Amino acid sequence: MEAPTPGMQNPLRQARLYGYLIEREGALFHPGGSHPLCSAGMTRRMIEAGWLVKAGDRYELTPQAQERIAPGAMSSG
Numbered sequence: 001m002e003a004p005t006p007g008m009q010n011p012l013r014q015a016r017l018y019g020y021l022i023e024r025e026g027a028l029f030h031p032g033g034s035h036p037l038c039s040a041g042m043t044r045r046m047i048e049a050g051w052l053v054k055a056g057d058r059y060e061l062t063p064q065a066q067e068r069i070a071p072g073a074m075s076s077g
Contacts (some may be wrong), residue, residue, distance in 0.1 A: 001050045001064055008046055011037040016069050020058040027076070028059060 027036035
């Protein structure tokens with residue numbers, strides 16, 4: 001698993017914080033969020049890179065991503 005790109009860092013932090021993200025209007029949002037975190041294209045890239053997995057209508061961190069995204073583990077974007 002390669003390091004997340006700068007565009008992946010905030011969505012991944014939000015996924016860790018909230019436990020999951022939701023897809024709406026072709027973008028990912030945190031639960032109850034009104035501002036998109038990333039596009040559908042970036043979502044696909046994070047799935048292909050092994051950072052996220054789709055679980056029903058939610059997008060969750062993979063177990064490997066949970067290990068790598070600990071508080072303070074990612075550089076501030």
